[in-house]
Amino acid sequence: MKKEEVPQDSSNLSKSNLKELCYATDENGNYITALSSGWEPKTIALQNSIEDINERIEQAKSDVASGLASPIVYFMELHKMDWTTLAGYVGMWVWRVKRHAKPSVFQKLNDKILGKYAEAFEISVSDLKKYKGN
Structure with a gap:
């Protein structure tokens, strides 16, 4: 994924200011690291786990x-x-x-x-x- 496509989910689980390190590509196609606050499927899975x-x-x-x-x-x-x-x-x-x-x-x-x-x-x-x- 491109750097600007790194997911930034604004759910209540992301309010802890914890970021996850992801790999993305820059405008030249080179791999770089980018910070993500999460994405919806992960948030749903975490919420389900907490409920369980x-x-x-x-x-x-x-x-x-x-x-x-x-x-x-x-x-x-x-x-x-x-x-x-x-x-x-x-x-x-x-x-x-x-x-x-x-x-x-x-x-x-x-x-x-x-x-x-x-x-x-x-x-x-x-x-x-x-x-x-x-």
Whole structure:
């Protein structure tokens, strides 16, 4: 694309003043770099991703409130982690972290293990223990 054709989408996602480096051609056909604030398809994709993440957070919150999941699930979603990522942060096997997502198992965890989760989520052990999905 030519330098003057580099997309500059003025959506609400571009208000952060972040620019993306793109390659374009100048009037002589030489490749140059140009800054882009984004384009509509990318904005739509990002907005859809954000909506999906927010839905997953709300579902996790609801699951904790109804006793279907432990607070670990909510904070994992809130911090945009998956099981593998969380397991890496706390230094445990994925199957073990998934097991801790069960409320009955979570209630029996000691403060040392809960401390690993709290550190990963950047909260206190007390906040992790008392979260009820409210």
